[in-house]
Amino acid sequence: MEKRKQIYEGKAKIIFETDQPEYVIQYFKDDATAFNAAKKGVIEQKGIMNNKISTKIFEFLQSQGVETHFVKHLSDREMLIKKVEIVPLEVIIRNKAAGSLCRLLGLPEGRAFETPILEFCYKNDALNDPLVNEYHIRALNFATEKEIAFIKESTFKINDLMRNFFSRLNLELIDFKLEFGRYQGKIILADEISPDTCRLWETGTGKKLDKDRFRHDLGNIEEAYKEVLSRVTS
Ligand code: TMP
Numbered sequence: 001m002e003k004r005k006q007i008y009e010g011k012a013k014i015i016f017e018t019d020q021p022e023y024v025i026q027y028f029k030d031d032a033t034a035f036n037a038a039k040k041g042v043i044e045q046k047g048i049m050n051n052k053i054s055t056k057i058f059e060f061l062q063s064q065g066v067e068t069h070f071v072k073h074l075s076d077r078e079m080l081i082k083k084v085e086i087v088p089l090e091v092i093i094r095n096k097a098a099g100s101l102c103r104l105l106g107l108p109e110g111r112a113f114e115t116p117i118l119e120f121c122y123k124n125d126a127l128n129d130p131l132v133n134e135y136h137i138r139a140l141n142f143a144t145e146k147e148i149a150f151i152k153e154s155t156f157k158i159n160d161l162m163r164n165f166f167s168r169l170n171l172e173l174i175d176f177k178l179e180f181g182r183y184q185g186k187i188i189l190a191d192e193i194s195p196d197t198c199r200l201w202e203t204g205t206g207k208k209l210d211k212d213r214f215r216h217d218l219g220n221i222e223e224a225y226k227e228v229l230s231r232v233t234s
């Protein structure tokens with residue numbers, strides 16, 4: 001597989017073409033942003049750790065029948081993936097209250113719910129990824145009815161799988177964000193799954209082991225990512 005020119009650069013990753021049109025390389029950077037890039041910084045070795053953590057989680061999900069864009073871990077910072085057309089939605093599941101939901105509804109952090117909450121945000125940095133509902137998604141054709149149904153069903157299934165996966169590692173999955181892509185007429189899981197895109201609290205102590213350490217200057221950021229990596233690869 002030959003790496004060719006860069007085709008996209010986001011806040012945390014870069015995408016490169018390869019000599020095969022159906023595959024691209026996803027390169028993980030150490031750059032970290034929060035609050036739609038109002039806060040910027042670097043988390044040393046983050047790219048390497050998130051590439052490994054994402055690899056483990058995609059491999060686990062695939063072993064459980066979830067189709068993903070993941071093909072292969074190539075090197076420290078590079079993963080080979082299927083080239084998808086990203087559905088312009090950030091799909092969030094919340095198992096307990098944290099982050100923007102606490103601000104939106106005035107809830108205390110850690111508040112439990114009767115059922116998990118699924119949210120859609122329109123993926124648009126200029127608009128600050130606004131919260132949207134299924135009517136917006138249909139009316140503006142961000143996804144079809146069928147795609148929305150598939151995405152919701154997959155996301156709840158992935159929540160069950162990932163909650164179990166992390167709970168075996170003594171980590172509580174508080175919330176996370178997924179992105180999906182269109183590939184050969186199907187919807188598959190894309191992007192990354194890492195402490196950048198999940199909130200993970202240590203079981204028992206409640207210690208935050210995710211990007212909230214960066215967002216809120218809690219210190220020991222690299223150590224938190226390293227801790228998650230070591231549990232995920234144990
Ligand atoms: P939030 O509470 O800030 O809305 O975040 C919910 C979850 O989604 C949390 O696990 C972090 C993740 N997330 C991303 O992966 N990317 C983003 O741009 C945002 C805002 C959140």
Ligand code: ASP
Nearest residue numbers: 011033034035036037038
């Ligand atoms: N990644 C988002 C940003 O752009 C937000 C976040 O993860 O908090 O800054």
